[in-house]
Amino acid sequence: MKMKPLGRTGIEVSELCLGTMTFGTQTPEAEAHAQMEMARDHGINFFDAAEMYPVNPISAETVGLTEEIVGNWFEKTGRRDEVVMATKHSGAGFKHARDGAPISAKTIPEAIEGSLRRLKTDVIDLYQFHWPNRGSYMFRQNWAFDPSQQDRAATLAHMEEALEALQAQVEKGNIRAFGLSNESAWGTAEWLRIAGEKGGPRVASIQNEYSLLCRLYDTDLAELSVNEDVGLLAFSPLAAGLLTGKYQHGRVPEGSRMSIVENLGGRKSARVFDAVDAYLAIAQTHGIDPIHMAMAFTLQRPFMCSSIFGATRIEQLEHLLKCTEVTLSDEVMKDINDAHRAHPMPY
Secondary structure (H helix, E strand, O other), X not given: OOEEEOOOOOOEEEOEEEEOOOEOOOEOHHHHHHHHHHHHHOOOOEEEOOOOOOOOOOOOOOOOHHHHHHHHHHHHHOOHHHOEEEEEXXXXXXXXXXXXXXXXXXXXXXXXXXXXXXXXXXXXXXEEEXXXXXXXXXXXXXXXXXXXXXXXXXXXXXXXXXXXXXXHHHHHOOEEEEEEEOOOHHHHHHHHHHHHHHOOOOEEEEEEEOEOOEOXXXXXXXXXXXXXXXXXXXXXXXXXXHHHOOOHHHOOOOOOHHHHOOOHHHOOOOXXXXXXXXXXXXXXXXXXXXXXXXXXXXXXXXXXXXXXEOOOOHHHHHHHHHHHHOOOOHHHHHHHHHHHHHOOOOO
16 A cells, blocks of 8 residues: 655555545444454555544434544554544534534634544544635535635634644644645635744645546646645545446446435536446446546546545445556546546536
8 A cells, every 4th residue: 555645744644545424324333343444454544534424314313423433443443553543623504513603713622522532532643624614616516606705804814713723732632733625725825824924733635526527626726735745635536436337327226325315415417427438438448447447546646645435335445445456557547538528527
């Protein structure tokens, strides 16, 4: 398993990261623990969670359950020191945590204490803000994104206050590093600038959606990543399962995400299945498993820190892990880019 630097923190993480957002809903605890065992045994040292998990579906009753399941595994196995553990502070509007309060100096310590307790650990290695208070163009909001009503002064004051609160948590030993999620190039640049000028933990990573079907990161954020050593943690590299081909021709497998969330969070569209067909054809032409091709594509991007994948069942995890044995040739990458031009932004 190839290891990558997590920003400028000195922490090394595996190029694959085990996502845990189904632990407690689609994935029962025993299965989740087996997945963590298998991931570690294959060299994955990076796990990602969030206080709001599990999802599919999200409910008030299950908030925090994923962290509890991960914490139970740490307690049972004693393998906490083998894992770089990442989790996230929910953003403004998430009613099941703090009544939807925005991220602030007040919420940061209490949210961290809650995650520490559920994870049964003394420290969170990477603490991320799940989405910015001011909103985000992620999750299909890019089609009508309008930042003109943002309050710039309030945003910058929030960033300064939050970095001060995060630094206090670093000094207490509660967190080691700070990351963003669902952020923009401007937002990330401002977090970096303020930390450099006024102090606080420097942004180590950005967790945004990235896959063959969702390549918003390829432009301004890519340039920021490589110049500022802020790598991408790609979520949904298989596009919520679309790139496996399992939803083609109207299929909806029992127990799959589409059987629970019919539109796959806005990813199901009039054009997406034609795009998936194009990528499946490339995989077939070159004799590559489509899951391995989709994952290998993310791993070969120049701005990638780690690609976050999830598996409902351990058989899926076992299959996916073989993607690290695949290197896409220049010919495959050309075909992928041709398909991207023919099927841009399908959702």
